[in-house]
Amino acid sequence: xxxxxxxxxxxxxxxxxxxxxxxxxxxxxxxxxxxxxxxxxxxxxxxxxxxxxxxxxxxxxxxxxxxxxxxxxxxxxxxxxxxxxxxxxxxxxxxxxxxxxxxxxxxxxxxxxxxxxxxxxxxxxxxxxxxxxxxxxxxxxxxxxxxxxxxxxxxxxxxxxxxxxxxxxxxxxxxxxxxxxxxxxxxxxxxxxxxxxxxxxxxxxxxxxxxxxxxxxxxxxxxxxxxxxxxxxxxxxxxxxxxxxxxxxxxxxxxxxxxxxxxxxxxxxxxxxxxxxxxxxxxxxxxxxxxxxxxxxxxxxxxxxxxxxxxxxxxxxxxxxxxxxxxxxxxxxxxxxxxxxxxxxxxxxxxxxxxxxxxxxxxxxxxxxxxxxxxxxxxxxxxxxxxxxxxxxxxxxxxxxxxxxxxxxxxxxxxxxxxxxxxxxxxxxxxxxxxxxxxxxxxxxxxxxxxxxxxxxxxxxxxxxxxxxxxxxxxxxxxxxxxxxxxxxxxxxxxxxxxxxxxxxxxxxxxxxxxxxxxxxxxxxxxxxxxxxxxxxxxxxxxxxxxxxxxxxxxxxxxxxxxxxxxxxxxxxxxxxxxxxxxxxxxxxxxxxxxxxxxxxxxxxxxxxxxxxxxxxxxxxxxxxxxxxxxxxxxxxxxxxxxxxxxxxxxxxxxxxxxxxxxxxxxxxxxxxxxxxxxxxxxxxxxxxxxxxxxxxxxxxxxxxxxxxxxxxxxxxxxxx
Numbered sequence: 001x002x003x004x005x006x007x008x009x010x011x012x013x014x015x016x017x018x019x020x021x022x023x024x025x026x027x028x029x030x031x032x033x034x035x036x037x038x039x040x041x042x043x044x045x046x047x048x049x050x051x052x053x054x055x056x057x058x059x060x061x062x063x064x065x066x067x068x069x070x071x072x073x074x075x076x077x078x079x080x081x082x083x084x085x086x087x088x089x090x091x092x093x094x095x096x097x098x099x100x101x102x103x104x105x106x107x108x109x110x111x112x113x114x115x116x117x118x119x120x121x122x123x124x125x126x127x128x129x130x131x132x133x134x135x136x137x138x139x140x141x142x143x144x145x146x147x148x149x150x151x152x153x154x155x156x157x158x159x160x161x162x163x164x165x166x167x168x169x170x171x172x173x174x175x176x177x178x179x180x181x182x183x184x185x186x187x188x189x190x191x192x193x194x195x196x197x198x199x200x201x202x203x204x205x206x207x208x209x210x211x212x213x214x215x216x217x218x219x220x221x222x223x224x225x226x227x228x229x230x231x232x233x234x235x236x237x238x239x240x241x242x243x244x245x246x247x248x249x250x251x252x253x254x255x256x257x258x259x260x261x262x263x264x265x266x267x268x269x270x271x272x273x274x275x276x277x278x279x280x281x282x283x284x285x286x287x288x289x290x291x292x293x294x295x296x297x298x299x300x301x302x303x304x305x306x307x308x309x310x311x312x313x314x315x316x317x318x319x320x321x322x323x324x325x326x327x328x329x330x331x332x333x334x335x336x337x338x339x340x341x342x343x344x345x346x347x348x349x350x351x352x353x354x355x356x357x358x359x360x361x362x363x364x365x366x367x368x369x370x371x372x373x374x375x376x377x378x379x380x381x382x383x384x385x386x387x388x389x390x391x392x393x394x395x396x397x398x399x400x401x402x403x404x405x406x407x408x409x410x411x412x413x414x415x416x417x418x419x420x421x422x423x424x425x426x427x428x429x430x431x432x433x434x435x436x437x438x439x440x441x442x443x444x445x446x447x448x449x450x451x452x453x454x455x456x457x458x459x460x461x462x463x464x465x466x467x468x469x470x471x472x473x474x475x476x477x478x479x480x481x482x483x484x485x486x487x488x489x490x491x492x493x494x495x496x497x498x499x500x501x502x503x504x505x506x507x508x509x510x511x512x513x514x515x516x517x518x519x520x521x522x523x524x525x526x527x528x529x530x531x532x533x534x535x536x537x538x539x540x541x542x543x544x545x546x547x548x549x550x551x552x553x554x555x556x557x558x559x560x561x562x563x564x565x566x567x568x569x570x571x572x573x574x575x576x577x578x579x580x581x582x583x584x585x586x587x588x589x590x591x592x593x594x595x596x597x598x599x600x601x602x603x604x605x606x607x608x609x610x611x612x613x614x615x616x617x618x619x620x621x622x623x624x625x626x627x628x629x630x631x632x633x634x635x636x637x638x639x640x641x642x643x644x645x646x647x648x649x650x651x652x653x654x655x656x657x658x659x660x661x662x663x664x665x666x667x668x669x670x671x672x673x674x675x676x677x678x679x680x681x682x683x684x685x686x687x688x689x690x691x692x693x694x695x696x697x698x699x700x701x702x703x704x705x706x707x708x709x710x711x712x713x714x715x716x717x718x719x720x721x
Contacts, residue, residue, distance in 0.1 A: 008076070008338055011085065013286075015352065017084065018086045018353050018354065019111060020109040021087065022091075022109045022111075023113050024112055024114060024132070024133065032091055034113075036202075037202055038243045073339035074339060076089065078243070085251050087247060092129070103380060104380055105296075106135070107377075107380050108293070108308075109138055109310075110255050110260035111254025111255060112133045112139070112140045113250070114126065114141070116168050116172065121164070124691045124693040126172070127175050131179050135502070137260075140188065141254060142190045142198070144168055144169075144200075146201060146203070147161075147223075158220065169190060194210075195211040195248075206223075206241065207241070207245035208220070211252075212248065223236060257352065258283065267378075269377050270375065272375075277289050277375065284352045286314065289313060289374065290370055291368065291374070292369040293367070294369065295366075299409045305360075305361065306358070306359055312352060314351075316333060317336065318347075320332075322358075325374060325376040326363070335360065336350055338357075339357050366380045366415070378507075378508075381507055386417070386431035387434075388460065388670065389430065390429070390442075390457075391428065392445075393455075395452040396452065402450075410444070416432065417437070435674065460671040461577065461625065462625070463577060464615075465582065465623045466489060466621075468618040468619045471617040472614075474616075476605075477609065478598070478602035480597060482597045482598070483590065485589050485590075487586060488587050489582055489585070489611070490583050491581055491583065492542065492583045506538065519533045537565060537566070540570075541581055542583070544584045545585045546586050548589055551591065553595075554589065556598075560600055560604060563600075568611045568612055568615075572615060574620045574709055575622065579615070582615065623697040624670065624671060626667050626697065627673065627692055628665065628694040629691065630663060631680070632664075632689055632690070633661065633687055635657055638662045640684060641680075645664070648668050648669070648673065650668035652666050676690070
């Protein structure tokens with residue numbers, strides 16, 4: 001291993017020979033087995049263990065469940081002729097509940113290997129991971145896995161197999177065309193002829209691409225013939241080793257950091273590209289100002305917080321000081337590591353273009369670490385939001401302080417989990433992507449963190465939206481009556497809603513003079529250029545526009561206005577649920593001349609009261625989370641699945657039969673989905689499964705509005721009327 005570490009360290013200094021890649025796919029399509037085989041080929045684990053060791057699944061619950069829950073980073077060296085290439089690999093989860101880890105991993109990499117199962121083909125999560133990849137300008141290649149099953153189990157003819165491959169490739173290319181920005185939709189199409197499509201069996205450790213077949217004189221007929229012999233198939237891993245085929249393809253088709261940062265930085269960093277920092281980032285300059293973006297935090301009982309991420313510029317050195325731009329604090333980088341699954345190798349320094357880990361920075365994923373205060377990278381946002389919540393408490397009152405500490409740690413380690421700690425009521429809420437997500441976190445709190453907890457039944461997180469085209473002006477008055485602010489609200493335009501969802505509009509607080517790019521994004525969606533320049537925040541699918549004119553002290557109070565805008569968007573007027581698709585317009589202000597009379601104690605209540613009042617005038621209603629699901633089962637259970645959907649207040653969208661199996665698309669309210677896995681198993685004799693296609697919020701039926709509003713307000717201790 002020491003020799004491997006030396007090779008890794010040497011390769012780290014040559015950015016042209018670095019490839020930062022993620023493996024992503026639908027659940028159970030074979031990512032972790034695939035990762036094992038790449039590690040085995042690089043000499044980092046034994047050939048016998050490849051496919052069984054699950055090196056990148058180092059948590060106990062991942063081993064127990066047989067699924068990847070946390071993304072894991074590994075650095076390895078791949079040799080082509082006399083050149084050594086450093087492959088920084090991240091294995092990502094496939095289950096949709098852990099998709100936040102995929103999103104964060106994509107910030108750190110420049111290329112992705114998208115796995116598709118040869119038997120199941122392209123599945124809903126395949127599209128989700130591609131969407132996450134392309135949103136960050138991460139270039140994909142395709143690996144069609146489990147080809148051995150087509151030969152041995154499905155027993156397809158070579159012609160039928162070819163047709164199956166073509167269908168999968170076409171589906172992936174259609175998705176790339178649909179999702180990618182115009183500049184990359186054609187350029188990044190995957191192609192059998194050039195080797196950006198490979199196929200094989202991760203379980204049996206062989207892979208093929210057309211260039212490899214031509215170069216080494218291997219035919220697909222040999223593969224099929226090998227499976228007709230009890231022993232011959234075992235030799236395929238020597239004839240066409242998967243790591244050689246795939247990593248050759250990675251080096252050939254996926255970009256190095258220098259090439260990738262030229263087009264990725266303008267998308268994910270919004271500072272001045274002509275500045276010293278901007279030029280250093282675009283060129284991946286190891287001697288420039290340091291820019292290290294944290295994508296994952298793991299809290300180690302011995303080493304403390306370990307932050308994994310990507311060095312985009314400069315060099316990260318042990319003992320140097322890093323400025324955390326999100327929290328505006330400076331801290332000492334105590335250790336620098338190269339990652340190897342659960343193991344970490346200590347090094348002195350690492351230059352730009354690498355994925356590493358550091359110790360000593362108490363931070364959170366998404367944080368930008370620099371030498372001096374600098375422009376942070378764009379906030380990392382996940383495609384889907386947490387929609388299921390549980391109240392959580394310590395069984396022993398003495399464990400309460402420890403539980404609060406643990407919940408803070410859990411929120412850092414997995415930002416897809418939303419933690420809400422209410423010191424006044426003593427209620428602690430944990431929101432996640434689904435039942436499995438919360439179940440895994442509960443188990444980790446008990447087993448890994450050592451706190452015995454009890455939880456409530458799952459609670460659905462609703463959204464508060466407004467119906468009226470526009471409200472009248474609502475006045476928010478400060479307690480001292482010396483400050484008055486006037487707000488108007490209206491529903492956000494559908495094209496802006498869609499653009500925010502797709503990541504086409506930058507989120508966060510917007511500084512007027514520096515953020516011309518954001519104004520341009522709003523102009524493209526139909527906003528008048530003068531109004532576009534007045535957008536001050538895009539927060540959780542809502543925006544705030546400052547339409548005041550000639551207010552002398554607006555620059556001094558705008559941050560307080562934004563604080564309370566976010567506060568109300570997190571807890572709306574109907575039931576203190578988060579707001580969605582609301583445009584808040586600050587129309588006018590009357591402010592006291594003396595700064596002492598317009599501090600937070602005066603302005604905060606005024607802003608909160610004004611926005612809530614404006615929303616109350618605009619017919620606010622509850623919207624419920626709806627998930628579009630794809631069900632698959634033998635044809636004989638078609639009727640049972642239809643009945644299951646309708647019994648859960650769902651809507652049948654589509655039904656397609658292929659051979660002996662049926663695929664059903666249905667929309668179901670999340671509030672009716674608890675226990676769906678068990679219900680589906682019962683209805684199909686354990687032979688049905690489902691996966692998430694999409695998620696959005698739709699108006700809760702009128703007859704349920706008052707009932708659900710009352711339930712939420714009672715639960716939160718708010719006045720029911």
